[in-house]
Amino acid sequence: MFIPTQTAQDLQWFFLLKRDKMSSVTLKNVKKTYDNNKTVINNINLEIKDKEFLVLVGASGCGKSTLLRMIAGLEEISDGEIYIGETKVNNVAPKDRDIAFVFQSYALYPHMTVRENIAFGLKMRKTPKAEIDKKVKEAAEILDLGEYLDRKPKQLSGGQRQRVALGRAIVRNPKVFLMDEPLSNLDAKLRVQMRSEIKKLHERLQTTFIYVTHDQTEALTMGDRIVILNNGDIQQVATPEEIYNNPQNTFVAGFIGSPQMNFINGKDLGLDENILYGIRPEKMTKPDGDIKLTVDIDISEMLGSERIAYFNIGDKKCSAKFDADVKIGKTLEISVCSSDLYKFNPETGERI
Ligand SMILES: Nc1ncnc2c1ncn2[C@@H]1O[C@H](COP(=O)(O)OP(=O)(O)OP(=O)(O)O)[C@@H](O)[C@H]1O
Numbered sequence: 374m375f376i377p378t379q380t381a382q383d384l385q386w387f388f389l390l391k392r393d394k395m396s397s398v399t400l401k402n403v404k405k406t407y408d409n410n411k412t413v414i415n416n417i418n419l420e421i422k423d424k425e426f427l428v429l430v431g432a433s434g435c436g437k438s439t440l441l442r443m444i445a446g447l448e449e450i451s452d453g454e455i456y457i458g459e460t461k462v463n464n465v466a467p468k469d470r471d472i473a474f475v476f477q478s479y480a481l482y483p484h485m486t487v488r489e490n491i492a493f494g495l496k497m498r499k500t501p502k503a504e505i506d507k508k509v510k511e512a513a514e515i516l517d518l519g520e521y522l523d524r525k526p527k528q529l530s531g532g533q534r535q536r537v538a539l540g541r542a543i544v545r546n547p548k549v550f551l552m553d554e555p556l557s558n559l560d561a562k563l564r565v566q567m568r569s570e571i572k573k574l575h576e577r578l579q580t581t582f583i584y585v586t587h588d589q590t591e592a593l594t595m596g597d598r599i600v601i602l603n604n605g606d607i608q609q610v611a612t613p614e615e616i617y618n619n620p621q622n623t624f625v626a627g628f629i630g631s632p633q634m635n636f637i638n639g640k641d642l643g644l645d646e647n648i649l650y651g652i653r654p655e656k657m658t659k660p661d662g663d664i665k666l667t668v669d670i671d672i673s674e675m676l677g678s679e680r681i682a683y684f685n686i687g688d689k690k691c692s693a694k695f696d697a698d699v700k701i702g703k704t705l706e707i708s709v710c711s712s713d714l715y716k717f718n719p720e721t722g723e724r725i
């Protein structure tokens with residue numbers, strides 16, 4: 374086939390440009406062992422899609438920050454390969470990986486103004502002043518920081534400081550944003566507000582975000598997909614709906630959901646003895662349930678819009694969730710639809 378030279382060149386440019394924009398992140402058999410021979414990340418395979426908002430969630434010490442820091446190049450990997458777009462970055466210095474990192478501690482320079490803090494990275498890269506000014510102005514607009522540009526960090530609230538840290542990341546125009554518990558120093562109300570701010574930012578910037586948190590609500594509300602990590606292993610990667618409705622094992626089932634899923638031995642439900650059953654607290658008192666039993670209430674808690682009752686079924690602690698106006702006595706009729714039950718292997722915890 375004949376392609377005129379000019380068109381061939383155009384095509385080449387088209388693909389080059391297209392490829393240049395790809396900001397997927399791929400981990401292949403990634404491992405991390407610290408000097409003390411402790412393996413912290415076992416063997417992780419994960420593909421984070423271009424423009425995706427991916428949340429890494431797990432308990433303290435499970436390896437979230439280590440994984441994020443390896444993607445950033447702040448921590449060496451012991452084995453495996455990391456790609457950003459098409460480029461293998463194992464041997465690429467952090468500053469050349471085209472990523473921006475937002476830390477829990479903000480890491481602002483106290484002696485610099487907000488403007489100088491936001492501009493710092495660009496200045497270090499010898500970006501022309503006019504361009505710096507334009508980018509800082511844009512970032513300040515997006516983050517509503519316009520009136521604080523001449524203040525020092527100590528003259529700002531926690532939420533405003535966190536926005537400056539985000540501003541510093543935005544002006545870099547990176548391929549990938551990495552965020553390690555960026556909201557954990559904020560009070561509950563501000564956290565909720567900043568959650569949606571960061572989601573909006575993602576939509577506006579159309580860039581890949583990898584976001585670390587130990588907070589399941591943040592994971593569920595923010596992630597396009599969630600990665601559940603436990604002891605350096607991936608337990609499940611899926612959308613929030615899929616994680617909640619279709620957990621692959623008892624770890625995921627117990628980790629996501631509040632109060633956590635009830636686990637009940639088969640014999641205590643009059644069902645298969647060798648199966649561990651799971652059921653969400655909000656599914657414990659269905660009017661049309663085909664499995665019924667009576668339990669003694671230990672305690673009930675009023676949480677404003679809802680009420681939680683705690684009790685035992687066999688040797689397992691369980692809970693049920695109700696509307697706040699439901700009155701709860703000393704005993705409770707449990708009524709469960711067998712279609713709402715999850716089945717797990719009691720030895721391995723895997724979903725059956
Ligand atoms: N430099 C180091 N040397 C040895 N062990 C380390 C080092 N850094 C981290 N670890 C260990 O690696 C494990 C994972 O740590 P990491 O900071 O990744 O956890 P995390 O999931 O981010 O926890 P948190 O939610 O508390 O921030 C922990 O057991 C930690 O003690």
Ligand SMILES: [Mg+2]
Nearest residue numbers: 437438439553
């Ligand atoms: Mg951490």
